[in-house]
Amino acid sequence: MSLDLNTENSQRTDGASARNCDVLILGAGAAGLASAEKLAQKGLNVLILEARNRTGGRIFTMRDPTSSLPIELGAEFIHGSPKETFAVVGAAGLSVYDILDSHQYYDGKHWTEEEFWDEVNDVFDKLEPDREEDRSFDEFLNDHKNQFSPKALELAKAFAEGFHAARSEDLSEKGLAISEQASENVDISQTFRIFDGYDAVITRFIRSLPHPEDTILLNRTAKLVQYDRGGVRVNARNELTGGTEAFHAQRLIITLPIGVLKAPATAHASLRIHPEPEEYRTALQSLEMGVAIRIVFRFREAFWETLSDEPIGYLHLGPEADFPTWWTALPVRTPQITAWVGGTGAEKMKTLSKEERIQKALSQLAKMTHRDPKWVESQLLTVYHHDWHNDPFSLGSYSYVLKGGADTARFFERSIENRIYFAGEATMMTAERGTVDGAITSGHRAAGEVLKNFDSYR
Ligand SMILES: Cc1cc2nc3c(=O)[nH]c(=O)nc-3n(C[C@H](O)[C@H](O)[C@H](O)COP(=O)(O)OP(=O)(O)OC[C@H]3O[C@@H](n4cnc5c(N)ncnc54)[C@H](O)[C@@H]3O)c2cc1C
Numbered sequence: 001m002s003l004d005l006n007t008e009n010s011q012r013t014d015g016a017s018a019r020n021c022d023v024l025i026l027g028a029g030a031a032g033l034a035s036a037e038k039l040a041q042k043g044l045n046v047l048i049l050e051a052r053n054r055t056g057g058r059i060f061t062m063r064d065p066t067s068s069l070p071i072e073l074g075a076e077f078i079h080g081s082p083k084e085t086f087a088v089v090g091a092a093g094l095s096v097y098d099i100l101d102s103h104q105y106y107d108g109k110h111w112t113e114e115e116f117w118d119e120v121n122d123v124f125d126k127l128e129p130d131r132e133e134d135r136s137f138d139e140f141l142n143d144h145k146n147q148f149s150p151k152a153l154e155l156a157k158a159f160a161e162g163f164h165a166a167r168s169e170d171l172s173e174k175g176l177a178i179s180e181q182a183s184e185n186v187d188i189s190q191t192f193r194i195f196d197g198y199d200a201v202i203t204r205f206i207r208s209l210p211h212p213e214d215t216i217l218l219n220r221t222a223k224l225v226q227y228d229r230g231g232v233r234v235n236a237r238n239e240l241t242g243g244t245e246a247f248h249a250q251r252l253i254i255t256l257p258i259g260v261l262k263a264p265a266t267a268h269a270s271l272r273i274h275p276e277p278e279e280y281r282t283a284l285q286s287l288e289m290g291v292a293i294r295i296v297f298r299f300r301e302a303f304w305e306t307l308s309d310e311p312i313g314y315l316h317l318g319p320e321a322d323f324p325t326w327w328t329a330l331p332v333r334t335p336q337i338t339a340w341v342g343g344t345g346a347e348k349m350k351t352l353s354k355e356e357r358i359q360k361a362l363s364q365l366a367k368m369t370h371r372d373p374k375w376v377e378s379q380l381l382t383v384y385h386h387d388w389h390n391d392p393f394s395l396g397s398y399s400y401v402l403k404g405g406a407d408t409a410r411f412f413e414r415s416i417e418n419r420i421y422f423a424g425e426a427t428m429m430t431a432e433r434g435t436v437d438g439a440i441t442s443g444h445r446a447a448g449e450v451l452k453n454f455d456s457y458r
Contacts, residue, residue: 018246021047023450024234026222026271027255029057030436031423033205034084034443035253035450036216040209042451047247049236051221051269051393055206058257058394059436061197062384064298069334070197071296073386075436076338078192082437084444085201092204095195100313100330106368108318111307116155123148123156127177136403137171158319161343164434165290166400168343175401175409179431198436220245225252225273227419251419251454253446255439258426259289259395268392273420279411286405287426289396290434292342293349295323295361296384302335303379304328304369317368319345322360335381339365342397350389358383398434399426413445418453421446 023039025032028050036046058074078085078096089096104111126144135143137160141153148156157168164171194200206212219239226233232252236245254261256271262284263270273280304312315326323339339361341349349357362380366373388397401409412427423446425438432438 018233018248019047021045021247021249022454023047023251023253024049024232024247024249025253025255026234027051027057027424028055028216028218029255029424030059030201030205030439031255031425031443031446032057032253033202034440035255035423035447036443037205037208038444038447039450040215044451044454046209046215047249048216049220049222049234049247050216050218051239053218053239055216055218056199056202058388058398059198059202060386061199063197064382064384066381067298067334067336069329069332069336070199071336071384072198073294073296073384074388075198076193078194078437079435080190082432082435082441084440085437088201088204088440089194092200094200094204096192097195097331099191099193100311100328101191102310102313104308104310104312104315106315106317111315113308113310116152119148119152120156120159123152124180127173127180129174129177129181131174131177134175134404134406135173137166137168137173137176140173141168154319158324161319161345162292162325162340163342164400165292165342165346165397166288167347170288170402172401172403172406174406175429178406178429179433201436201440221269222256222271225254225271225420227252227273227417232419251421251450253421253423253443253450255422255424255443255446257289257394257396257424258284258287258399260393262287262289263395267395269395273416277416279408280416282408283411286402286408287399288402289394290342290398290400291346291350291389292340292397293323293346293357293389294385295339295358297337297339297361297365298381298383299335299337299379300381301379302328302333302337303371303376304337304365307369315368317364321345322349322364326365337365346389354385354387358385400434401429415449421449 022044023046025036025048028048032048036048039046060073062071064071105114161168209215220236221239222234222236224235232249234247238245260269311330312328313330317324323341325340327338329336362376363373366376388394410429412422415421423442425434427442428438432441
């Protein structure tokens with residue numbers, strides 16, 4: 001074993017005590033499992049270290065005893081018909097259904113069915129992917145303030161903040177433009193849900209592994225990565241015993257969320273790479289982990305249905321609302337409604353307790369449905385909320401590119417000396433950034449790169 005392990009954090013164990021494999025993968029979310037599937041299919045000996053006591057990462061499906069409809073705390077929608085995700089859906093024989101794409105808007109008093117996508121699309125069409133000097137999305141809007149109505153600009157800002165979970169004052173125009181350009185290749189006119197829940201995708205990946213119980217090690221938090229010509233070594237904390245365990249591999253794929261990779265050394269799940277590649281820190285600084293807050297409510301009855309003669313898919317409020325976006329479970333008829341806020345609005349609520357967030361959403365729901373808050377609470381059966389921002393294994397919801405970062409973020413598409421590869425939604429410079437499809441595609445990309453170079457190192 002030829003690794004230089006003389007760093008203050010390294011817990012040196014000899015080669016014999018480190019568990020060996022061909023490829024080590026950090027993280028058992030969609031990206032990690034997608035790459036494991038591909039590598040295992042080619043006969044490589046793969047090990048996955050997962051810090052949580054469950055697989056799936058930001059796919060987190062719950063079952064409510066009072067409902068046959070799965071509850072999603074993380075990813076819920078398949079946007080468009082992305083190839084990689086639908087390949088898994090097809091292989092697993094899963095059923096998907098179209099969501100009801102009907103929108104209602106609240107002006108503080110009345111609900112209308114006014115359509116705004118055309119206006120927002122006109123604004124987004126002006127984004128410039130090839131700009132020499134990057135601007136923030138706010139600066140972009142300001143520079144176009146004479147071309148569009150104040151309402152179109154406000155709606156575009158609210159959409160960018162909500163959908164991308166991003167602060168528009170920091171969001172890169174160039175990054176957004178590149179991803180919008182790429183999304184033209186994907187038909188995003190339809191949005192789907194998976195009938196059995198998003199975790200069915202995770203189950204499919206796990207079942208494809210020859211020996212899942214020996215391949216996925218839960219409760220292992222990777223803390224230190226070291227590499228040289230002899231291979232890659234990872235020290236991980238065993239969350240159950242508190243002890244350090246060592247692993248050795250020919251190749252490593254890192255799929256940790258960008259929030260975790262950016263975290264200071266004192267953070268519970270922080271990871272150090274030694275020696276640290278020069279551009280690594282700059283690349284991390286070009287991305288941000290966005291904040292989004294979602295709360296799912298189940299009531300005795302769907303009392304919001306009286307707001308419109310038409311079936312309600314989405315309810316939109318102005319950006320000043322605590323939760324500007326709500327959606328129902330339609331076309332499935334069940335008394336369930338979801339509150340959503342992303343970007344600046346969500347950041348303001350980062351420090352609130354779960355109960356405080358729920359209270360804010362409930363009082364807003366009462367106001368917008370013209371009901372007494374006490375009556376609304378009396379109708380409530382269950383509430384589901386996961387605090388992704390304060391979860392040490394995600395430290396946020398999903399990534400976006402910061403102003404000026406569109407080129408440096410491409411670091412994560414490359415390998416470190418053909419030894420260490422990155423995957424995960426944050427490593428995609430396309431419209432799939434921030435999505436499950438992005439995670440799967442990046443996992444397949446990293447596995448493909450590993451396979452290309454593997455034989456020369458064996
Ligand atoms: C509220 C919310 C709503 C969303 N809605 C949608 C949606 O509707 N549609 C969509 O496509 N996407 C959605 N997303 C995004 C989607 O969930 C993610 O893009 C995708 O699941 C990311 O997969 P990943 O494999 O890249 O990362 P993750 O799923 O985060 O996997 C990384 C894994 O690494 C583990 N880990 C962390 N630190 C360590 C460590 N030090 N050592 C070992 N393991 C570690 C984590 O526990 C995790 O399991 C949503 C996300 C959130 C939070």
